[in-house]
Amino acid sequence: MDATLTGTPIASPAIAVRGVTKRYGGVTAVDDLTFEIRPGVVTGFLGPNGAGKTTTLRIVLGLVTPTEGSATILGLPYGSLDDPAGTVGAVLETQSFNPLRNGRNHLRTIATAARIPMARVDEVLEQVGLTAAARRNAGTYSLGMRQRLALGAALLGEPRILILDEPANGLDPQGIRWLRRFLRDFAARGNAVLVSSHVLTEMAELADEAIVIDRGRLVRQAPITELTRTPGDIVVRTPEPDALIAALRTNGIEVSANGDGALHVSGGDAARIGTLAFEACVPVFELSERHTTLEDVFLELTEEAPR
Amino acid sequence: MTAQFLSELRKLTTTRSAYALLVGLAAIVGLGTIAVITDGSGVNPSAPLEHQAFLNVVLSITPLFALLLGIRSFTDEFRFGSIVPTLLANPQRGRVLGAKVGAAAVGGIALGIGATATATAIGVPLLLGEGWEATWSAAALGEVVGRLLAATVLWSAIGVGLGLAVRHQVAAVAGALVWMVAGEGIVAGMLPDVARYFPGSAGYALVGLSEGTLLTAGAGAIVLAAYAIASVATGARLMRRRDID
Numbered sequence: 001m002d003a004t005l006t007g008t009p010i011a012s013p014a015i016a017v018r019g020v021t022k023r024y025g026g027v028t029a030v031d032d033l034t035f036e037i038r039p040g041v042v043t044g045f046l047g048p049n050g051a052g053k054t055t056t057l058r059i060v061l062g063l064v065t066p067t068e069g070s071a072t073i074l075g076l077p078y079g080s081l082d083d084p085a086g087t088v089g090a091v092l093e094t095q096s097f098n099p100l101r102n103g104r105n106h107l108r109t110i111a112t113a114a115r116i117p118m119a120r121v122d123e124v125l126e127q128v129g130l131t132a133a134a135r136r137n138a139g140t141y142s143l144g145m146r147q148r149l150a151l152g153a154a155l156l157g158e159p160r161i162l163i164l165d166e167p168a169n170g171l172d173p174q175g176i177r178w179l180r181r182f183l184r185d186f187a188a189r190g191n192a193v194l195v196s197s198h199v200l201t202e203m204a205e206l207a208d209e210a211i212v213i214d215r216g217r218l219v220r221q222a223p224i225t226e227l228t229r230t231p232g233d234i235v236v237r238t239p240e241p242d243a244l245i246a247a248l249r250t251n252g253i254e255v256s257a258n259g260d261g262a263l264h265v266s267g268g269d270a271a272r273i274g275t276l277a278f279e280a281c282v283p284v285f286e287l288s289e290r291h292t293t294l295e296d297v298f299l300e301l302t303e304e305a306p307r
Numbered sequence: 308m309t310a311q312f313l314s315e316l317r318k319l320t321t322t323r324s325a326y327a328l329l330v331g332l333a334a335i336v337g338l339g340t341i342a343v344i345t346d347g348s349g350v351n352p353s354a355p356l357e358h359q360a361f362l363n364v365v366l367s368i369t370p371l372f373a374l375l376l377g378i379r380s381f382t383d384e385f386r387f388g389s390i391v392p393t394l395l396a397n398p399q400r401g402r403v404l405g406a407k408v409g410a411a412a413v414g415g416i417a418l419g420i421g422a423t424a425t426a427t428a429i430g431v432p433l434l435l436g437e438g439w440e441a442t443w444s445a446a447a448l449g450e451v452v453g454r455l456l457a458a459t460v461l462w463s464a465i466g467v468g469l470g471l472a473v474r475h476q477v478a479a480v481a482g483a484l485v486w487m488v489a490g491e492g493i494v495a496g497m498l499p500d501v502a503r504y505f506p507g508s509a510g511y512a513l514v515g516l517s518e519g520t521l522l523t524a525g526a527g528a529i530v531l532a533a534y535a536i537a538s539v540a541t542g543a544r545l546m547r548r549r550d551i552d
Binding site for chain 1: 323383389398
């Protein structure tokens with residue numbers, strides 16, 4: 001276990017983005033974006049490709065200068081951190097190494113610059129499962145190995161904040177499972193995690209909080225569970241809709257007919273609806289809970305305005 | 308700064324690229340030495356070692372390799388994306404630049420020593436075979452090597468700044484080669500008075516490849532140093548707020 005990864009939470013907010021706008025020529029990549037990342041949870045940073053996720057992360061990491069606004073880590077801009085590698089670890093893209101340098105030497109160049117002991121390099125290689133490939137040129141690595149090398153680089157300084165841009169790209173199912181468990185444990189020790197993705201199914205199981213952006217703007221920041229809780233959860237089909245509507249409304253249950261022949265019921269559970277229908281002598285052909293996926297919510301949130 | 312300098316040195320020594328430059332330079336210098344001496348015209352049996360013509364091969368070729376080594380310092384990082392972990396580990400961009408200038412200087416000196424050693428190791432036995440009287444002055448030899456090493460340090464710094472400004476490896480290397488090999492000579496033909504102050508001519512003056520039209524060695528050193536400072540300063544200015552994406 002990493003010595004510095006104690007259970008003491010770091011200060012909150014771990015990351016603060018305030019009024020950040022980034023324009024490239026006439027194109028606005030990020031538009032007056034404001035959000036905060038707390039320690040102790042995994043925050044998913046969601047949006048379609050081109051929504052401005054990567055640009056935002058690069059602004060947070062001091063690689064890109066915002067046109068307006070500011071981004072801080074534990075209250076400081078990235079460039080003012082005393083020990084950047086010991087504060088934040090970031091995985092931004094798969095290819096971030098010289099292909100003619102071996103994996104171990106890649107990590108050693110970073111460790112040297114960040115004043116991290118060389119012994120830590122071998123520890124990290126072990127942790128990300130690259131010990132056997134450590135002395136091979138990184139150009140020969142598979143996509144998954146490249147991701148793990150990048151993650152290794154991020155972990156070198158034993159940071160308390162992790163920023164990962166689409167980390168699941170190229171990882172096999174075991175790798176994704178490993179990463180999910182790793183990030184959950186990491187966050188549970190009072191650390192902060194910001195993970196971007198356009199693949200939402202993996203986020204539903206990984207993240208606690210979600211920040212959804214589209215065309216550079218914040219669309220929603222909420223707990224993942226809250227995002228999936230939407231009205232119209234139960235679908236009922238009956239040949240006598242009026243009788244059922246009356247029975248449900250008498251019992252204070254919201255119901256609407258959407259014109260597709262089915263009733264959409266919110267605020268009740270399937271068992272209660274079935275029981276009420278039985279007591280009102282209304283036949284029921286279908287009684288199903290519609291499981292709202294994160295994809296549905298996401299599409300709903302990001303496709304409201306025409307592009 | 309020290310940590311970053313050591314990191315940059317580690318980068319230089321952990322890929323084949325720098326060694327390939329050294330081997331390539333040694334091969335060219337070695338072949339050039341053989342060609343100059345076996346041709347006969349380049350041998351003066353009574354001249355001391357420091358005045359033998361084969362050394363001119365070292366003095367004219369080595370600075371070009373130091374320039375290439377300097378250029379690659381940043382262009383490799385932009386090309387492979389490793390600039391991102393570099394700047395995440397050390398967001399002080401000015402310090403990264405300074406460390407790269409320092410590491411490239413060390414690399415340039417290594418190239419200078421390697422080229423001189425190769426040429427001497429091949430040239431001396433060949434000269435002896437041609438009836439050379441085997442005289443030399445340690446002080447004069449030291450001055451020749453010292454000027455060469457000063458030139459490689461300045462050329463490598465010019466390269467670092469140039470690579471940072473251009474970023475694109477092929478463009479930077481091709482541009483530098485075209486200017487050094489052909490461009491400067493063509494412009495010099497048209498503007499002979501100004502051409503003495505061009506970097507290639509100033510560099511030749513510094514290493515003592517003097518023709519009548521060149522500056523003195525001291526003036527060459529000052530002019531070449533001015534180019535190095537301008538190149539690094541331009542790179543620094545561009546780097547300060549440039550977006551890395």
